[in-house]
Amino acid sequence: xxxxxxxxxxxxxxxxxxxxxxxxxxWVWLDRFFIAPNHVLELGCGTGVDAVHLAQHGVAxxxxxxxxxxxxxxxxxxxxxxxxxxxxxxxxxxxxxxxTQRFDGCFSNFAALNCVGDLPQLAQTLAxxxxxxxxxxxVVFGRYCLWELLGYGLRGRFSQAARRWGGPVAVAIAxxxxxxTFYHTRQELVTSFAPWFEAVAxxxxxxxxPPIYSEGWVAPRVGWFxxxxxxxxALGAYWPYAAGGDHLLxxxxxR
Numbered sequence: 001x002x003x004x005x006x007x008x009x010x011x012x013x014x015x016x017x018x019x020x021x022x023x024x025x026x027w028v029w030l031d032r033f034f035i036a037p038n039h040v041l042e043l044g045c046g047t048g049v050d051a052v053h054l055a056q057h058g059v060a061x062x063x064x065x066x067x068x069x070x071x072x073x074x075x076x077x078x079x080x081x082x083x084x085x086x087x088x089x090x091x092x093x094x095x096x097x098x099x100t101q102r103f104d105g106c107f108s109n110f111a112a113l114n115c116v117g118d119l120p121q122l123a124q125t126l127a128x129x130x131x132x133x134x135x136x137x138x139v140v141f142g143r144y145c146l147w148e149l150l151g152y153g154l155r156g157r158f159s160q161a162a163r164r165w166g167g168p169v170a171v172a173i174a175x176x177x178x179x180x181t182f183y184h185t186r187q188e189l190v191t192s193f194a195p196w197f198e199a200v201a202x203x204x205x206x207x208x209x210p211p212i213y214s215e216g217w218v219a220p221r222v223g224w225f226x227x228x229x230x231x232x233x234a235l236g237a238y239w240p241y242a243a244g245g246d247h248l249l250x251x252x253x254x255r
Contacts (some may be wrong), residue, residue: 026249035057061085093116103198143164168183204244205248
């Protein structure tokens with residue numbers, strides 16, 4: 001279980017200004033579509049940052065992740081804050097059809113669904129767990145991250161600049177630990193979900209704001225990038241600007 005190997009250290013690896021800016025961009029959309037007393041399903045909860053955020057706004061979250069330590073950390077955080085409306089379960093996204101309840105919405109943040117290869121099957125499974133009209137929000141890796149295209153391309157590292165164009169690839173997340181990653185195209189996503197979901201919005205996350213892994217480079221220059229967050233919040237939902245993000249956020253409604 002690959003992400004179990006980094007679960008204990010996951011918060012340290014994913015905190016910082018860049019991660020916070022990108023997460024705030026996502027929260028704008030989560031807060032718009034999920035309101036109390038909604039009961040929503042989360043796929044790939046990580047250490048519960050998003051579940052806790054929504055619960056603090058009165059939303060009940062059933063947080064799932066294939067890594068047991070991720071789920072336990074999420075529940076511990078919620079319990080320490082008195083957020084009893086957060087529940088958890090060790091579960092792969094592909095297996096959510098085994099859940100018995102139907103939810104008011106579903107979300108998956110920061111590329112958890114890039115570990116899923118069969119998108120049409122996942123879409124059909126999710127459709128069975130969501131009520132009619134329920135919003136579905138997923139955040140996946142963008143295919144054309146401008147920072148990578150320019151940063152690697154200008155240094156002549158063309159294979160790295162184009163690394164998101166193929167797939168699947170084995171991505172190292174820790175020494176000796178790899179996860180199979182699918183860089184889905186926007187059209188693949190739209191086509192896969194269209195039979196059961198109506199498209200609402202497509203948003204670039206981290207277009208002007210650099211990729212999350214660049215935190216060490218950004219931190220000493222944080223003042224330079226504050227305007228980047230303003231740009232992304234203002235323009236993220238507009239094409240072609242949205243196409244250049246580190247991540248792509250898509251919003252659908254269950255038909």
